[in-house]
Amino acid sequence: MKLLPSCHDVQTDLTEYAEGALPFRRRAGIWLHLLLCRVCAAFFRGLMALPGVSKTALAPPEAAPDAALKALAAVQAALGKPKP
Ligand SMILES: [Zn+2]
Numbered sequence: 001m002k003l004l005p006s007c008h009d010v011q012t013d014l015t016e017y018a019e020g021a022l023p024f025r026r027r028a029g030i031w032l033h034l035l036l037c038r039v040c041a042a043f044f045r046g047l048m049a050l051p052g053v054s055k056t057a058l059a060p061p062e063a064a065p066d067a068a069l070k071a072l073a074a075v076q077a078a079l080g081k082p083k084p
Helices: 007-018 024-036 038-058 066-079
Strands: none
Touching (some): 024 038
């Protein structure tokens, strides 16, 4: 195996690299590749940011502001629908 893996090899193994699940020689090769390759480094940064982005995207929505609830209640009252 060559010391410096290809971009394809790096991107295939990045999840395991981030988890520290690769043998030392493989980790070292990926680490070196990430220092030299801006594309893979950006890919790695995106991968590392994913849990935070997912947490934000999947978080329950904040409660509607009071003004919005009052406006909704007024519209529902005007339409004759029951209030939430
Ligand atoms: Zn690369």
